[in-house]
Amino acid sequence: MAGHSKFKNIMHRKGAQDKKRSAMFSKLSREITVAAKMGMPDPDMNPRLRLAVNNAKSQSMPKDNIQRAIDKATAGEGDDYEEIRYEGFGPGGVSLIVEALTDNRNRTVTSVRTAFSKNGGNMGSAGSVAHGFDRLGLISYPGSAGDEEKVLEAAMEAGAEDIESSEDGHDIWTSMDDLHEVAGALEKALGEAESVKLAWRPHTRVEVGESEAQTLLKLIDILDDDDDVQTVWGNYDVSDEVMEKLGA
Known part of the structure; x- marks a missing residue:
C-alpha cells in the first residue's frame, strides 16, 4: 500500500511524535516498567x-533510561498501572482504538471521552470497532533496508504473512505468536x-x-498528548495531497 494507508500514517504522523x-x-x-513487573526483569x-x-x-531512548525503568520494577517502585483499551469513532466514520x-x-476515561466529544467523534462500547481490525505483529524497516523485491524475499523466508512497501519504507506483518521469531530472522x-x-x-x-482530516488529526493529537495514552490506531486513509494542504 502506498501513501497514507501505510502504518506510520495509520498510527499518525511520525513528525508529530518526534x-x-x-x-x-x-x-x-x-x-x-509494566512489562518488567509482569514477568522476568530480563528481556x-x-x-x-x-x-x-x-x-x-x-x-x-538512552540506555540509562531503559535500565532505570527496569530497575523501578525490580525495586517494586512506581505506580501500578492497568491496561485499558478504548474504542470509538472519529470524523467521517473513522474507527479508532486507543491503548492506555x-x-x-476514572481520570483516563474522562479525558478520552472528552477528546472524542469535542473533536467530532464519540466513544463506543468495548468491541464496537475492534472487530474491524486484526491484532498482529508489525516489523518496520526504512527504505534503505533494500528494494521491495529484496525485502519481500527476506520476509517470505522469515515466515511473515504480508508486506506493504512504499518509498517511505517497508511494513512486514506477522501473527502475534510469530513476531519475535520473524523479527529475529x-x-x-x-x-x-x-x-x-x-x-x-x-x-x-x-x-x-x-x-474531516483536519478535525481527525486534531483529535488524534489530543489523544496522543494524554500521558495515559500509549498508542492510537485507526483505519483512516488520508491522501498525500490532503496531508500537504494541512501541512502535515
Whole structure:
C-alpha cells in the first residue's frame, strides 16, 4: 500500500511524535516498567519486556533510561498501572482504538471521552470497532533496508504473512505468536528493524477528505498528548495531497 494507508500514517504522523520526544520516552518507560513487573526483569526471558526495550531503542531512548525503568520494577517502585483499551469513532466514520496504561481509570476515561466529544467523534462500547481490525505483529524497516523485491524475499523466508512497501519504507506483518521469531530472522537478513511491535491492522480503510482530516488529526493529537495514552490506531486513509494542504 502506498501513501497514507501505510502504518506510520495509520498510527499518525511520525513528525508529530518526534516533536514530543520527552513525552514519548515517558510512555516507553511506563511500558518497560509494566512489562518488567509482569514477568522476568530480563528481556531475554520476557517477550513483552524485550519488545518494549526494542521499541525504546528504536526511538533512540538512552540506555540509562531503559535500565532505570527496569530497575523501578525490580525495586517494586512506581505506580501500578492497568491496561485499558478504548474504542470509538472519529470524523467521517473513522474507527479508532486507543491503548492506555493508567493508575486512575476514572481520570483516563474522562479525558478520552472528552477528546472524542469535542473533536467530532464519540466513544463506543468495548468491541464496537475492534472487530474491524486484526491484532498482529508489525516489523518496520526504512527504505534503505533494500528494494521491495529484496525485502519481500527476506520476509517470505522469515515466515511473515504480508508486506506493504512504499518509498517511505517497508511494513512486514506477522501473527502475534510469530513476531519475535520473524523479527529475529529478518534482523539476520536485513539488519536491525526500525520498530517491532504489536499492532492493530484494519480490514478496510476509510478515505478522509480535507475538512474531516483536519478535525481527525486534531483529535488524534489530543489523544496522543494524554500521558495515559500509549498508542492510537485507526483505519483512516488520508491522501498525500490532503496531508500537504494541512501541512502535515
